[in-house]
Amino acid sequence: MSHHIQDELLEAAASLLLRKIKTKMQEQPRPTYFAILADEFKDVSKRELVAVCVRFIHSGAIKERALGFVKTADLSAQGISQRILEILEPLGLDPSLCVGFCFDGASVMSGHRGGVQSILKETFPKAVYVHCNSHRLNLVLCARHARFVELQKEMHPERPCKELERSCDTRWSSKSGSVYKVLEMLDVLLETLAEYSETSGQTKLDADNLLQQMQTKKLIFMLVVFCKLFQCSDFATKGLQSPAICVTDCISLIETLKDTLATFRDDSNGDFDKVLRLTEELMDKYEIACWDLIMSRERKLPAKFSQSIVTTTLGKTSAIKNNGDLRALWNCILDNEMAELNSRFKDDTYGIMRASAALIPGSTTFGTQELIKSPCSLYGITVCDAEFAFFTQFIKGKADKDKMPSLIELLDACAADIFPRNEPSVKGHHHTTHDVLQC
Template structure:
């Protein structure tokens, strides 16, 4: 089962819900059921009863055949002992719960943005969007872009999203690329005949300086790393094997940024380039002046003051070095949050799925499949023999093929094993289960419908062809 969605309440306190379930049957390898219903209570017990009732109404033997469930991280759904996921797993022991990976990533981003010294900068971006979206100002915004960027298409500022924080990358990216135009528009309206509009323009213009431009480039760079992963995690063709590869890739990229000075040097070059267009000077970003020594201590040697604030002003450093000192803790925080958010039981299962990835060095390794064996109660002895035989069969079958012709994904592996299901029942069963385990609850139904269709077509061809 791949989660549920809730819309705003209807009259009388009813809540419309939708569910999507993927299950395996006796004569049909995989099935998909989608259902919309109404619930009058949203506590864990009521939601569990509603979901199980939907499965029963479709005649699905969920106790034996339900192999996965995915939701966001709300406590009512993911509570360890009394949440919906725990209650369903008591009824269906194979219904492994996966916390929506797109939601996990959203939580990482929220925590990282909160750690930024000037998270309030997002409020300024929202105010700029509101101001420039007005019809009178918007016309000038388009005219200024045509003047400054005659060979480029005009761009629109993006509104912030309170739920999908990865979308804030789009907001920062457009603002960074059109900062010169934003400044030009505000300067032109600072003395507008409309007093209210002129005051708003001057107020916004006063907050846009070299420090704002510098932080905008850094935020865009950091959010871009997360946004790329967020988009991929919501791809309709993504499976858990690819998800774990993408997460590890992003983590490796962040670690490289943290350890390689050249990465920050390249970022700083972009900061200076972006600041130059609107006429800003990065030297204006020099840290605040040193605190003056109390006159009562002028006759003493003072090495440090007990009232010194946390977060040194770094006034003895260059602007670039001061920025570097503030930049690295943000990367450290992001790495810590990614490790914390993607390191539980579900992620251990994801790592076990690498043994079913044809491009992994651990492909068909029995030792790496312990997570899958425990979660879905595979017969260890049979699985060990079948994996060994399957590996030898694939080696003989593809020894004369080029790398481009060999299987590259979990779905490719399922297609190959389909005709040999009776010879390799345990690997085929685990591969089918793995391919429909949820990555993101936002994808409930779309990817699974495609996968079920493909696998069932192979099944039909095998028995009726």
């Protein structure tokens, strides 16, 4: 029962697991390419930890294995990098076979100069840093509790009580849930605030302020707009978090979301009018007549901006006075969201996604050898023309080619010993199309 003995048992179990992972990665006849995943977090005792996982392919299936969780007092890029290297050291991995890092977008992890990914590139020169697609998407787009619950029971006894969700900047789905629940429980929220506005002190001031803001057409319109936008983005969010999604589907999800927002922006389907009708229905239901809070006199733009188009300003904004102002607000929200998507989902720098599409038989670019040259050059892999032509014909000739929607199915179908061997690399490895699929 001694905690010293328990610690020894845990260390022995961890050592055994690491040995099994190392065996799996080294037992295959061909070199195993791998990627490193890492994140820093706090445990229940508020200690800062670094978690490290490795992702690789074993027997035709993607494997992700946790390697360790180590505490660190140094959360600088250098400190985190050193911890990651210490965790990886027992595996004895070949640095030239590391093809990617996956970290969050914090500057300490993603910085091109001095970030963790930059420091680790000195050890793993062929690795490509990937900022989690779901995390990026999430970045584009947070009382009186007892009485709130009690009013729900009184006003809606037929349904279970619900809680408002805390909005999280790194999880778009939390914002979607928050907006949806505010809309769903708007009557309960208004009643709760109305009760507390009849009390005294700071509670009354806070309740009055919130009540005034919520009883405006502008706020109801914003709730309806963001509920609509979040519902659309939720499909992409859940898709990007799916463990079964392939890179070409990632592209499709993001491009579909962009097209949806563009359709909203050009209003070809009358989406603005639909949002406006729903807003007015809610206003009638809750007897809301105010357009916006009373604003101070409208501020004039400085002369230096007279020839510019200003979409937003710091400080107080102009009051919403008519449906034309709401349309301008609708356009501004969509323009900002599309700009964020285009900024965070830039062109495929290394051509990896385009190369993946060129290898999948269901893609319109299948068999386009030019598309695989950039990542092959990045990872030091040479595939000759004859071999790629043979690979293309080999896949076309398979009767079940439609059952190969991702690279994993292709990897299963293309045994490494089928394809002709090229000249060995400096490490002694032979590279073929099979290696390209693994990367």
